[in-house]
Amino acid sequence: MPKYFTADYVLPVSSKPIPNGVVAFSEAGEVIGIYSKDSEELSGKAIEQHRGILVPGFINTHSHLELAHLRDQVPQHEGLIEFVKRVIGLRQFDEAEIAAAMKAADQEMYDNGIVAVGDISNRIVSKKVKQQSKLYYHTFIELIGINPAKAKEIFQKGLELKDEFAPLPNSLSPHAPYSVSKELMREIDAYCKKHENLISIHNQETEEENKFYRYRTGKFLDLYEFLKQDISFFKPQARNSLQTFTPTFPENQRILLVHNTYTSIKDIYFVKRFNRDVYWCFCPKANLYIENRLPKVDLFLQQELTITLGTDSYASNDKLCILSELKNLHQQFPHLQLTETIRWATLNGARFLGIDKTFGSLEKGKKPGLNLITYTDQLNLSTESGLKRII
Ligand SMILES: [Zn+2]
Incomplete structure (x- = not known):
């Protein structure tokens, strides 16, 4: 009936x-x-x-199920570098505990009206939850490694993890400009020439990322030291990270830039000139949690960019709820129209994930x-x- x-x-x-x-x-x-x-x-x-x-139903275009056990584990407003350090330090948890947290996160997203998720994964741990879930998941197999000499090896490991995640929808994705070499981007690009491969990359979540790219200064140098990562090969690029990275983006794939908290109008013009199929994801509550700052939402509106929304993970959010993200945005930017932002929360995300025949x-x-x-x-x-x- x-x-x-x-x-x-x-x-x-x-x-x-x-x-x-x-x-x-x-x-x-x-x-x-x-x-x-x-x-x-x-x-x-x-x-x-x-x-x-x-x-x-809502489309959550950015989450990390495998970090679901990190609720209330990371202090707020310390900035991205401290956040990354703390999350690295917190990765040793019991497998059963992680599995239970992922299951609860999946259920919470369902209860909060989410029907599909773009989820970042470094490991296979979330496969079972995704297989059993009522939600649609696209897994972004995250490739990390700034050392150019390791690009081929990292890419190969990504391919192996990709095989493990099959037959669930998935693709190979770079983590962030500060953690991926141009050589690794070339490996991804070569793969993209022959395969359909959605890309999701963290972008300008902190001003430090721009500082590092422009002048090779700032807190990222501390992070690399902490990680014992030799970056003697890295030369300052005299431009923001996004401008440096845009030419490396595959031409024939949809690309999601996630966060964009420190993206400028110049960056946007630059991206537009390159004519890539770019979507822009905001995760307002995670941005407030980590950097206590939001993207310049009006710039993106004026430039008529295609915006999506994400919750990020419990490591930087108290809820996995797109309505909470919307409420937050509307509070901070009272002139936003709900008819517009609901599109960010639904159809735009479905189009990015390639599931708009069913969802959105x-x-x-x-x-x-x-x-x-x-x-x-x-x-x-x-x-x-x-x-x-x-x-
Ligand atoms: Zn993320």
Whole structure:
């Protein structure tokens, strides 16, 4: 039996918001109709009534399931370098504990209305949770290593991990400009010429990354020393990390730049000139947790860039909840339109992950999930707004 749902607004995302609209789902969770409130097709139908806004299931484009056991383990506002050092120091946990934390994180994302996740993995540990999950996962096999001499070896290990993750959707991805050599980027690019391979890379999460690239100074030198990493080969590039890295991005793949907290207008112009298929992911709560700062959101809006959202991991967040990220953004940038930011939280992420035939909008034939955002005022969130997963 089809089910019909209505609320103050239905937000299909791919089309205009419908006041008191109705969306119908089949038992299999497929959208079978979207109606205005007076549609004749609704006569005699039992319609489930809600207060609030109905939206499609959320897409979380940046998480690290394998860090789910690090909740409350890392102090806030110490900056990215200290954060990285602490996380490295915290990697020794019991396997059963890690497995239980990942399972709980997966369940929490489900409860918070997330239907698909782009998840960064260095190890195979999250495979079982992903296999058993009700969520769709794309795993980014993370390649790390700034030493050019090791590029081939690191890439080979990545390929082996990729095989282990199969048949789950996955691709090979660089970690961040400060932890990947141009040689390793060349290995990835060569692979991308022959295979479909989504790319996700951490970008400008700290100003130190730019300092290191421009002048070869700053706190990254301490980090490399801490890691006993010889970087004598590295020459200052006289430009920000993103400008240095953009030419190394594969031309034929979708690329997600994650964080962008210290991305400037010049960086954006630079990226635009190179004509890569770039998506920009914000993880507002993780940024506030680590660096206590947010990206210059208005720049990205003015430049009409394609934005997605991510929760990052429990190492830098108290929740894995896209609505919390939205509430935070709207609080800090009150002029943002919910119709715009819901697109970041749904359709844009689905397009990046290549799953928009199923997810991302309320359209006939899709199985996008259905969330109710409560305590809304017209098309605005309130501080009380919460989420109820309907489908
Ligand atoms: Zn991350």
